[in-house]
Amino acid sequence: xxxxxxxxxxxxxxxxxxxxxxxxxxxxxxxxxxxxxxxxxxxxxxxxxxxxxxxxxxxxxxxxxxxxxxxxxxxxxxxxxxxxxxxxxxxxxxxxxxxxxxxxxxxxxxxxxxxxxxxxxxxxxxxxxxxxxxxxxxxxxxxxxxxxxxxxxxxxxxxxxxxxxxxxxxxxxxxxxxxxxxxxxxxxxxxxxxxxxxxxxxxxxxxxxxxxxxxxxxxxxxxxxxxxxxxxxxxxxxxxxxxxxxxxxxxxxxxxxxxxxxxxxxxxxxxxxxxxxxxxxxxxxxxxxxxxxxxxxxxxxxxxxxxxxxxxxxxxxxxxxxxxxxxxxxxxxxxxxxxxxxxxxxxxxxxxxxxxxxxxxxxxxxxxxxxxxxxxxxxxxxxxxxxxxxxxxxxxxxxxxxxxxxxxxxxxxxxxxxxxxxxxxxxxxxxxxxxxxxx
Amino acid sequence: xxxxxxxxxxxxxxxxxxxxxxxxxxxxxxxxxxxxxxxxxxxxxxxxxxxxxxxxxxxxxxxxxxxxxxxxxxxxxxxxxxxxxxxxxxxxxxxxxxxxxxxxxxxxxxxxxxxxxxxxxxxxxxxxxxxxxxxxxxxxxxxxxxxxxxxxxxxxxxxxxxxxxxxxxxxxxxxxxxxxxxxxxxxxxxxxxxxxxxxxxxxxxxxxxxxxxxxxxxxxxxxxxxxxxxxxxxxxxxxxxxxxxxxxxxxxxxxxxxxxxxxxxxxxxxxxxxxxxxxxxxxxxxxxxxxxxxxxxxxxxxxxxxxxxxxxxxxxxxxxxxxxxxxxxxxxxxxxxxxxxxxxxxxxxxxxxxxxxxxxxxxxxxxxxxxxxxxxxxxxxxxxxxxxxx
Numbered sequence: 001x002x003x004x005x006x007x008x009x010x011x012x013x014x015x016x017x018x019x020x021x022x023x024x025x026x027x028x029x030x031x032x033x034x035x036x037x038x039x040x041x042x043x044x045x046x047x048x049x050x051x052x053x054x055x056x057x058x059x060x061x062x063x064x065x066x067x068x069x070x071x072x073x074x075x076x077x078x079x080x081x082x083x084x085x086x087x088x089x090x091x092x093x094x095x096x097x098x099x100x101x102x103x104x105x106x107x108x109x110x111x112x113x114x115x116x117x118x119x120x121x122x123x124x125x126x127x128x129x130x131x132x133x134x135x136x137x138x139x140x141x142x143x144x145x146x147x148x149x150x151x152x153x154x155x156x157x158x159x160x161x162x163x164x165x166x167x168x169x170x171x172x173x174x175x176x177x178x179x180x181x182x183x184x185x186x187x188x189x190x191x192x193x194x195x196x197x198x199x200x201x202x203x204x205x206x207x208x209x210x211x212x213x214x215x216x217x218x219x220x221x222x223x224x225x226x227x228x229x230x231x232x233x234x235x236x237x238x239x240x241x242x243x244x245x246x247x248x249x250x251x252x253x254x255x256x257x258x259x260x261x262x263x264x265x266x267x268x269x270x271x272x273x274x275x276x277x278x279x280x281x282x283x284x285x286x287x288x289x290x291x292x293x294x295x296x297x298x299x300x301x302x303x304x305x306x307x308x309x310x311x312x313x314x315x316x317x318x319x320x321x322x323x324x325x326x327x328x329x330x331x332x333x334x335x336x337x338x339x340x341x342x343x344x345x346x347x348x349x350x351x352x353x354x355x356x357x358x359x360x361x362x363x364x365x366x367x368x369x370x371x372x373x374x375x376x377x378x379x380x381x382x383x384x385x386x387x388x389x390x391x392x393x394x395x396x397x398x399x400x401x402x403x404x405x406x407x408x409x410x411x412x413x414x415x416x417x418x419x420x421x422x423x424x425x426x427x428x429x430x431x432x433x434x435x436x437x438x439x
Numbered sequence: 440x441x442x443x444x445x446x447x448x449x450x451x452x453x454x455x456x457x458x459x460x461x462x463x464x465x466x467x468x469x470x471x472x473x474x475x476x477x478x479x480x481x482x483x484x485x486x487x488x489x490x491x492x493x494x495x496x497x498x499x500x501x502x503x504x505x506x507x508x509x510x511x512x513x514x515x516x517x518x519x520x521x522x523x524x525x526x527x528x529x530x531x532x533x534x535x536x537x538x539x540x541x542x543x544x545x546x547x548x549x550x551x552x553x554x555x556x557x558x559x560x561x562x563x564x565x566x567x568x569x570x571x572x573x574x575x576x577x578x579x580x581x582x583x584x585x586x587x588x589x590x591x592x593x594x595x596x597x598x599x600x601x602x603x604x605x606x607x608x609x610x611x612x613x614x615x616x617x618x619x620x621x622x623x624x625x626x627x628x629x630x631x632x633x634x635x636x637x638x639x640x641x642x643x644x645x646x647x648x649x650x651x652x653x654x655x656x657x658x659x660x661x662x663x664x665x666x667x668x669x670x671x672x673x674x675x676x677x678x679x680x681x682x683x684x685x686x687x688x689x690x691x692x693x694x695x696x697x698x699x700x701x702x703x704x705x706x707x708x709x710x711x712x713x714x715x716x717x718x719x720x721x722x723x724x725x726x727x728x729x730x731x732x733x734x735x736x737x738x739x740x741x742x743x744x745x746x747x748x749x750x751x752x753x754x755x756x757x758x759x760x761x762x763x764x765x766x767x768x769x770x771x772x773x774x775x776x777x778x779x780x781x782x783x784x785x786x787x788x789x790x791x792x793x794x795x796x797x798x799x800x801x802x803x804x805x806x807x808x809x810x811x812x813x814x815x816x817x818x819x820x821x822x823x824x825x826x827x828x829x
Binding site: 196197198199200202205206207208209210252255256258259260262263264265266267268270308357358361 | 634691
């Protein structure tokens with residue numbers, strides 16, 4: 001599959017269409033306060049009733065995925081019109097979802113599941129802060145904050161859920177509200193103890209063959225660490241290892257994508273579909289892809305996955321099943337995460353697309369291919385330079401979390417730190433500073 | 440009853456791959472004939488021949504052991520068995536031109552594979568060796584005791600050698616077995632996967648080495664001691680879970696994620712899945728026919744591309760054809776014969792459901808054609824699980 005360089009534009013148009021198709025109905029219904037009326041809620045027979053959570057899930061997962069795009073500046077034409085339209089819906093949707101008088105007031109108080117959904121909503125608001133949160137009225141903000149704080153009365157189970165509690169606090173921290181440091185400390189330190197090696201955390205004390213490292217654990221850990229680093233040095237030491245691990249896991253995920261865009265159906269929550277590649281999309285969005293993965297190769301790989309899960313073969317029955325699942329499982333909206341912030345002008349300058357690693361390997365005889373290498377502990381094994389993880393970020397790479405506009409209650413950057421640039425949170429390391437082999 | 444065509448394809452692949460090694464070695468000409476492809480300066484010529492013999496034998500042993508075959512397959516088997524018996528003499532006789540050095544570091548690994556292979560074909564190969572060859576083999580295996588394995592999956596090679604020695608009535612070192620079993624218990628990460636050493640790794644070593652060796656070591660020693668019997672149940676449960684994972688990693692068209700080191704071992708990545716089929720111990724979620732179809736699809740992807748073999752029929756470094764860059768510094772021509780370990784289900788007779796049941800799609804193929812599939816469930820096998828997560 002050698003895609004011509006120009007196809008990035010077409011792929012982007014397809015991604016935008018897909019995003020709008022998935023999240024458009026949620027935002028426009030909620031903007032008219034008609035989500036509860038219009039969205040069908042399907043429970044599998046025998047499953048517990050999820051109808052009290054489903055509306056917040058739809059909003060939070062959709063906004064989590066759409067947020068980076070909603071914050072993108074410098075678009076024009078049809079895509080910009082679509083973005084502005086969606087933005088209008090989203091602002092109204094957030095207001096309606098949290099207004100006690102609204103028929104679409106969503107549930108933030110009943111049931112442990114609200115810990116998850118409030119956190120996803122918090123992450124969505126963090127990611128869309130510039131274009132959504134900063135434009136909400138004071139009353140709406142007060143409603144949102146009250147709703148998020150209401151989840152504190154619950155205790156998350158001893159697994160990846162610790163990060164949900166932490167993410168909600170990280171958002172409160174970012175907007176200058178009072179925040180609970182212990183909820184953040186617990187999640188960060190516990191996950192450090194659950195680290196298994198080679199870029200993988202356990203979900204709880206044990207390793208699991210599923211995509212929760214990508215759905216939740218590593219993106220949330222990265223966002224939490226980065227957000228709190230704006231106000232305190234307390235957890236700075238965790239940033240560099242977390243970054244190395246997310247980069248290694250990005251590499252692993254890219255290699256999981258088969259030449260036909262399928263991926264191993266492993267573990268629970270497979271209906272999250274493309275959300276299995278949240279980590280890969282996240283590192284691409286942050287322009288923090290590991291060396292060895294070109295952005296174009298990741299775009300082509302994710303595009304293949306997106307088409308594989310959206311188009312579900314030519315079988316009409318499959319399409320119906322897919323459509324039904326899509327309608328009934330709001331968590332599916334999380335798939336929209338794949339759409340990231342890539343300004344159009346970047347597409348014009350993209351290098352010729354390079355097939356994903358897996359296709360290069362399978363492309364046939366005679367090609368040289370670097371072996372996949374494990375992330376090994378510093379100095380434990382000889383590692384060719386090309387396999388080292390690099391930490392150079394382009395400026396403005398990690399900017400979407402905190403805006404620069406000072407407003408009432410906004411946090412103050414730490415002294416001697418240029419705000420919002422991860423380079424200051426993560427010391428740059430020169431590749432030559434470390435001997436190749438210590439042992 | 441003639442064997443199913445797909446079995447003939449497997450047998451043909453086995454024969455095509457393994458016969459250059461054993462034909463040359465039986466004639467005492469392996470060192471002369473086998474080309475040594477390797478990374479520049481890797482210097483693997485001193486160990487590559489032992490690697491070729493041990494790994495090839497490990498993979499074809501279950502088939503060599505099979506009784507009740509008939510017709511063409513039996514004559515192929517008998518011819519191969521004769522070459523193997525001759526080869527073992529040539530490899531371990533001190534006066535042979537193909538005498539192999541079991542005293543070096545890498546030899547510990549391949550003596551481990553040799554021991555596993557010999558246990559797999561104990562009746563029809565080991566017990567058919569003459570007394571002199573047997574004592575030569577034993578002397579060679581014991582020579583590896585001079586080496587200390589690094590603190591990772593290599594502990595199992597030392598354990599496998601001792602388990603074999605114990606099985607054939609030789610003096611054996613129980614501590615080498617104990618160390619490997621208990622250390623891997625501590626390296627267990629959850630959901631059917633062990634660390635390779637203290638840390639988890641995204642590669643196929645759980646399938647190449649760790650889990651098949653743990654199963655075989657425990658099974659072998661259980662015949663003469665009961666001191667590690669308590670480990671057998673959790674080790675099998677984990678292997679079954681990882682077998683289910685491996686099956687799901689095989690994509691609809693027979694490719695699999697090229698993750699981690701030693702990808703040039705090709706379908707050896709599915710050693711554990713084949714081993715479970717061979718033991719008739721596949722997890723309940725996997726039908727034998729679906730595993731056969733999945734493994735056949737993989738075999739076609741990795742053994743058929745042009746460049747897989749050179750003109751003389753020796754394997755070339757690569758995963759899909761000839762890809763020299765995919766070989767690590769420790770990979771040379773002999774190492775590649777590990778791919779035969781993906782063929783261990785040939786040790787099941789043609790009447791077994793693995794071979795006789797009608798074709799069935801494997802999980803990924805079903806899931807990606809839109810068929811409704813069962814959810815995938817992680818393994819909860821740890822006694823302390825409830826306490827640790829609640």
